[in-house]
Amino acid sequence: MGYTELKNRIDNKQITFLDGGIGTEILRRGYTWASHQLKTEPELNLEIHQDYINAGSDVITTNTFQLSKRSFRNHFANDEHMAALGAKGLLDRAGKLIYESVALADKARRILEKENILIAASITTLEWCFRPDRSPDVSKIYHEYLEELSDYADAGADIFLFETFNSTPEAEVAIRAAKEIGKPAWVAFVPYADGRLLGGQSMAEVAEAMARNEPDVLLLNCAPPDHITAGLEKLAPLWKKPLGVYAHVGKFNPPEWQFTDEYNADQHLQECKNWHNLGATVIGGCCGTTPEYIRKIIEFFS
């Protein structure tokens, strides 16, 4: 299945399945997420991708959340300071790891002879995803996105998944860059308890901005199920094109994740049914979800 085939399915509102958490899955399997573990534990990365493919995911996601040049730069006062104190090659580290991440996802699908599975590049906001107040000046970030997206495209990613975005202006730049590169853009925003974006915009504003920019799929992610529901109830009536969701389960316990039994895989499936009824046709899991969660969803809907 190439992207055209997937697009037809999605455009026809046939249900399509994403994978679940990756960073949290690395933690759950006993490893630290002090790095993405792409170089240090490639087998672990491979195993997680394979588990999601075996669970039935149509699209798997690269293990690259918040892996960007800027994220490393942000630890220093400026580039000169980084050169003096930073690890060797730190400025090129993100680009190299991005390549590794796509290669590992690709290897997983080849090992399982499921080359119809597509690879979505996980790309979040340039600054910390939960801090809309730190959003960068959007007039200055187009080339930064272009550079980052080129790395994923060169490595062979099929889709750009802009996830955990907190406001529309940055997403618009990201989509514009994706179109320049010539790969499909999916955009996932974080909703909040009040049914607005984490950054405060209303879903009407989201729908309006996205109508102008036309992402292939519009999604809500990285919020607990009740926040996803609150957002989806507002967004679904305003968005007739493909819509998706992937919620997190558990609690964010920086710098790690606290797994809780508040929404086990069965309860999570109940939420997914509700989201599907509300209009979501692309469904997966965010932080805290596991291959078991995805398997449950797929068993029910298939």
Next chain:
Amino acid sequence: MGMIYNNIRKKLLAGHTILLDGGIGTEVIRRGVRWRQHGIEDAPDVIRDIHIDYINAGADVITTHTFNLTGRNFINFFRDREHMEMIGAPGLPSKAAELCRTAVSLAKEALLNTDKVDTIPLAGSISPVMHIFRPDLSPPENICRAHHRECVEILSSCGVDLIFFEGMNNIREARSAMEAASGFDLPVWMSFVPGMDGNLLSGESLHSAVEMVRSQELEAVLVSAGNLQMITKSLQNIVNGSPCGAKAVIGRYSPPSWKPDFYPRFENIEEVSLETYARQAKGWLDQGAVIIGGSSGTTPEHIRTIKEIIG
């Protein structure tokens, strides 16, 4: 002012060398502990051992494992407190204070364990409000002051012997920190982070920063969190006859990409040998410093080697 600190003060005023400890966060990671909650919940024994090792290496003052351990460091991951309460783990709002108290206890246990509880003062470490290397993120004065006051209150209530503001990177925040510490009847030390040119990392004059803090009854001023060259260069801007000191990082800062705060992982610490570091530290004494120790990357062996060289 406590008796234990008085001994240090006398030494400082007499121009005697005071040896500090070295890296703690980097040492926690080097000893294989997973960096979450500063390793305090997972591996209290390791942290206690690190303090003990520094005491046995010859440190005259030891520092609490509280750098970058404040409520702010947790809330920074979230939009605001309400967001943290909704999606964050239960107990996060009070987590930092609890961990700080445990960290102080661990240092005290180390002192008791080595029979130095009456002679070695415990310095309560307080970091900048935001990332140590990002002066541009330092918040307005009133927020800095409130933040630092909260930190001083916690450490003071746990019974540290002095407050050590470590890694201040701009004058405004340094001033706020000094104001926050006033009224606690605790001696205050402060270290500044230099940039490449020997001035503050913010670009402001280090000389002006030192003038400002000295006018506020600071006991000692240091430079820290730069490499050997940066520390040696900046030290000349703080030496003026009053107690001053220096400690440098070794190795190369290697943070993970996803973590917005300082993460104490340094690679290639072997690039600077024990002897090279110790000789350089001795050189700082010749430049006029009286307090020397180590920043991130340094280990108890570095402190031991300095002790051997300076006698």
